[in-house]
Amino acid sequence: MxxxxxxxxxxxxxxxxxxxxxxxxxxxxxxxxxxxxxxxxxxxxxxxxxxxxxxxxxxxxxxxxxxxxxxxxxxxxxxxxxxIGAELALDTVLQKVVDQARQLIESRYGALAVYAETGQISAFVTSGMSPEVRAAIGDPPTGKGLLGLPLGPGEHLLVDDIGADPRAGGFPPRHPQIRSLLAVPIVCKRPFRGNLYVSERQDGQMFTAADRETLARFAVQASVAIDNAHLHERVRELAAAEERLRLAHEMHDGLAQVLAYVNTKAQAVQGYLRHGKNQEASEQLNQLAAAAREVYADVREGILGLRVTSAPGLSLPEAVRDYVERWGAQADVAVEVEIDRRLRLPAGIELQVFRIVQEGLANVRKHAHAGRVVVRCQALDDSVRVTVEDDGVGFRPEALGRSEFPRFGLATMRERAESLGGRLEVSSTPGTGTRVEAEVPLLVSRGV
Missing domain, CATH: 1.10.287 (Helix Hairpins)
Known part of the structure; x- marks a missing residue:
């Protein structure tokens, strides 16, 4: 009333x-x-x-x-x-959409069907079923029966008795008994078409008009979260492509320098051998072998970084932890990673943070002769702090001019931090190791 x-x-x-x-x-x-x-x-x-x-x-x-x-x-x-808005990974967003829809309507089961252009279901996410039940059911649906009905903006599907509905196609063996079904479409700006389903209210009652309106409102919020996840994925792909191109140029330039170095050393070896100076020739060959090992390690680190950052659905904490652990195994150095698993950053900043970690570890391998390395990523109020700390030989930072930073692999790290409006600090003492700390703001000024 x-x-x-x-x-x-x-x-x-x-x-x-x-x-x-x-x-x-x-x-x-x-x-x-x-x-x-x-x-x-x-x-x-x-x-x-x-x-x-x-x-x-x-x-x-x-x-x-x-x-x-x-x-x-x-x-x-x-x-x-x-x-759902706090997530950026598309797979995680879809799962949370289904989980939250089921809790919101207080239903036993929930599902989200993503449709391909052909009308068949390309992805089917469920909630309320255990992994054992899902495995027993078998393959996900392809888009027949009630799940194949197209729903446009503003439409809905409400079925009180699925068994009595002529449009229903039945259930596969070992599927839980389901009688009632409520569905609304998820309409996104990007190429995405899906339906959100809930079934079997927990109190045993039929779904009401209020349930339908609540689910429809939630579907609007879900569409925004899915659009954001798609956008984040696209930005991340573009940033990764740009980074791969930059690394390709760096590796090309580095290999060109090494080849020039190899050519010079090879000519020197030939000269020494012609004059019977075998000792000098042996020293030159040892230097060539050391250069080859250095280039080999650089290439392996570059490939490892590309492999980790291009892995689909991998969050920043997962990527950093995966890379650091693999790097430690390759370099035979004990590693420790301290990073919040919930850390989420804009795609552009996320990739730069990963590269700072990667270059910091490369610096440790080349110069520190360390036995242990600690990598930390901390989210502050309006910035993110990245720390790479080792127990190696250390050096005196005050003895280096800014132009000498490349000798110790710090120039690129500083450029990355400063390009994002951040800073890079180095603290080290001979015999006690080195601490490299970069801090970048989460909102980068673009001069707008």
Whole structure:
């Protein structure tokens, strides 16, 4: 009942009471002047007042309960939107969309079907089923029966009894018994078409119009989160492609320098051998072997970095941990990684942070002669801090000019940090190791 209808009922009740009172007064006026008559009128007034106010407060209680229920639904909808909006990896977003939809509608099962251009289901994400049940069911659906019905913007699918619906295609063996089904479309700006399903309310009741409206509102929030995940994925791909091109140039330039070095050394070896200076020739060959090992290690690190950053669906914490552990195995150095698994950064900053870690470890391998390395990535209020710390031989940073930083592999790290509006600090003492710390803001100024 609305407040407008409540006001109307109150007005009509008051008018009706006044009319009845006037009629009674004219018909029973002599009797009303007596004591029994006055007591009768007082009793009627009390009964009418109790009935009216009882009905009035009952309606108010119903309205208050309705408002509280709507507030709870809006709060749950808001919280669900925040939860899925905090993720950037597409697979994680899709799973959270299904999980939150099931919790929001308080249903036993949930699913999200992603459709290819052919109309077949290309991905099917479920919630409420154990891995054992999903494995027992077998292959995911392909888009037949109710799951193949196309839903456009503003449409929905509500089925109270799937078994009695002629459009249903049945269930595979060992599938849980499902009777009711509610579905709404997820409409995104990017090439994405999907339907969001919930089935079997936990209280055993049928789905209501309020459930449909809540699920439709949540689907709008889900579409925004999916669009953001697609955009993040695209930005990450572009940043990775740009980084691969830059690394290719760096490796090309480095190999060109090494080949020139090899050519010079080879000519020197030939000269020494012609003059019978075998000792000098042997020293030159040893230097060539050392250069070859150095280039081999550089190429392996570059390939490892490209392999890790190009892995699909890998978050920054996972990529950093994977790379550091593999690097430690290759370099035969004990490693320790301290990074929040929930750390999420913009794609451009994410890749630069990874490269700073990669170059810091390359610097350790080339110069530190360390036995242990600690890599930390910390999210601060408005920035991210990356630290690479080793227990190697160390050096005196004050003895180096800015132009000499390339000798110790720090120039590129400094350029990366400063290109993002950040800074790079180096602290080291001979014999106690080196600590390289880069801090970059999360919001990079572009001069706009």
């Amino acid at each position: 609305t407040l407008r209808r409540l006001k109307l009922y109150a007005f009509l009740s008051s008018a009706f009471f006044v009319v009845v009172l006037e009629i009674s007064r004219h018909l029973l006026y002599p009797y009303l002047l007596s004591l029994p008559g006055r007591l009768l009128i007082d009793g009627i007034l009390i009964v009418v007042a109790l009935f009216f106010f009882g009905a009035f407060f009952h309606v108010l209680d119903s309205l208050q309960a309705q408002l509280e229920r709507q507030n709870r639904e809006l709060l749950a909808l808001h919280q669900a939107g925040l939860d």
